[in-house]
Amino acid sequence: xxxxxxxxxxxxxxxxxxxxxxxxxxxxxxxxxxxxxxxxxxxxxxxxxxxxxxxxxxxxxxxxxxxxxxxxxxxxxxxxxxxxxxxxxxxxxxxxxxxxxxxxxxxxxxxxxxxxxxxxxxxxxxxxxxxxxxxxxxxxxxxxxxxxxxxxxxxxxxxxxxxxxxxxxxxxxxxxxxxxxxxxxxxxxxxxxxxxxxxxxxxxxxxxxxxxxxxxxxxxxxxxxxxxxxxxxxxxxxxxxxxxxxxxxxxxxxxxxxxxxx
Numbered sequence: 001x002x003x004x005x006x007x008x009x010x011x012x013x014x015x016x017x018x019x020x021x022x023x024x025x026x027x028x029x030x031x032x033x034x035x036x037x038x039x040x041x042x043x044x045x046x047x048x049x050x051x052x053x054x055x056x057x058x059x060x061x062x063x064x065x066x067x068x069x070x071x072x073x074x075x076x077x078x079x080x081x082x083x084x085x086x087x088x089x090x091x092x093x094x095x096x097x098x099x100x101x102x103x104x105x106x107x108x109x110x111x112x113x114x115x116x117x118x119x120x121x122x123x124x125x126x127x128x129x130x131x132x133x134x135x136x137x138x139x140x141x142x143x144x145x146x147x148x149x150x151x152x153x154x155x156x157x158x159x160x161x162x163x164x165x166x167x168x169x170x171x172x173x174x175x176x177x178x179x180x181x182x183x184x185x186x187x188x189x190x191x192x193x194x195x196x197x198x199x200x201x202x203x204x205x206x207x208x209x210x211x212x213x214x215x216x217x218x219x220x221x222x223x224x225x226x227x228x229x230x231x232x233x234x235x236x237x238x239x240x241x242x243x244x245x246x247x248x249x250x251x252x253x254x255x256x257x258x259x260x261x262x
Contacts, residue, residue, distance in 0.1 A: 003095035004127070005044075007074045008115045012046035014054070016147040017110050019166040020139060021058040023246060024106065027154075028137050029062030032105055035133065038066045039104040043128075044112035045070045049081035049091065055108065056089050069100060096127050103133035109140045110152070113184045118260040121185045125155060132157050141183045151181045153251065160251040162236055169218035169245045175203035175225070189256045196254045203229055219243060 032038040040059055042052040052070035059066040070091040072078050081091040092099055098107065107128055113121055128138050134157065141152025141164075148168040154161050163186070165178050179190045179200055186196050203225065210224040223242045229235065234250040241248065 001097060001099075003073045003093065003099075004097045005073050005095035005124075006116075008044055008046070008112055010047035010074065010077060011111070011145065012048050012051055013145060013147070014050045016143060016145065017051050017054065017108075017150075018058075018147055019150050019244075019246075020108070020110060020141065020143065020152055021055055022244065023152075023164060023166065023241075024108065024137070024139060025058050025062040026241070028106060029059075031135050031137065032059065032063035032066055034135070035063075035105045037102070038063055038106075039100070039102060039133075040066055040068045040106035041098060041100070041104045041108065042068060042070045043096075043098070043107055043109040045072055045077075045081070046111075047077055047080075049084045051110070052081070052089065052091070053084060059106075060088070069104070071095070071098065096124055098128070098131040100131075103131055103136065105133050105136045107132065107136070107138045109138070111142055113140060114142045114187075116184060118184055118188055121183075121260075125160070125185075129155055129157050129159060142181045142187075144181060149178050149181045151178055151183060151186075153183055153185065154248075160255075162248045162251055163254050164246060164248040166244070166246045169222050172218065172222075172245075175207050176200040186254065186256070188260070194257060196256075199233060199249065199254055202232060219245070 042055050045052045056068040067088045071094045073095045075093050078091050078093045138155040139152050143150040148171050150166040190197050206225040206228040210221045213221040213224045226242045226247045234253050237248045
């Protein structure tokens with residue numbers, strides 16, 4: 001079957017997805033350990049295989065039995081990645097159909113849907129979620145070129161669950177700087193009247209109010225701001241994750257108020 005999807009630019013760098021990987025290993029590690037044969041997919045890994053290689057290393061810290069399959073729609077990229085195959089790591093030609101005989105326990109699609117139209121996102125999410133094993137996870141989002149700023153959506157077989165904002169705190173001027181890395185489902189919704197805009201507005205206000213804590217470091221300022229934010233927004237994590245420069249909020253709180261325009 002012809003792969004479903006279109007080739008992306010393929011831009012990639014070593015360690016670009018470290019923040020996303022770290023979060024996956026911490027939050028989805030228990031599910032990988034429960035799986036009989038844990039399989040993770042790095043979908044659209046790009047022109048070089050670094051992100052798939054790193055995903056294997058990081059997930060094996062959570063569950064040593066994990067195997068990773070890198071899937072790319074560009075056959076030349078698959079051929080270039082083949083020399084990097086090793087025990088637990090393979091590369092296949094394919095797309096959103098996920099050409100595996102088994103259902104994976106994790107699909108990571110980073111910086112892929114950003115190059116699609118907003119109106120296409122829901123159908124892709126639905127297709128990928130339908131390929132997940134019971135208890136599986138889809139992580140779809142965007143980051144900058146060197147991995148300082150990320151925003152991603154976590155989805156289960158039933159659909160979207162949470163949105164996570166993650167950043168290198170020393171590089172942050174204010175939380176709304178992360179708006180430029182919102183995934184395709186949200187990036188055009190950062191306008192007045194939309195929930196994600198209100199969230200980032202409130203986050204900036206909490207960050208400004210926490211300015212006195214800057215003398216203790218950016219981490220303490222972030223934790224203080226996030227703790228204040230939790231009074232009005234349904235956050236699903238705690239200080240342990242906040243210390244990493246992360247915050248995760250329920251998808252229902254940021255879900256767009258209307259379908260994308262066509």
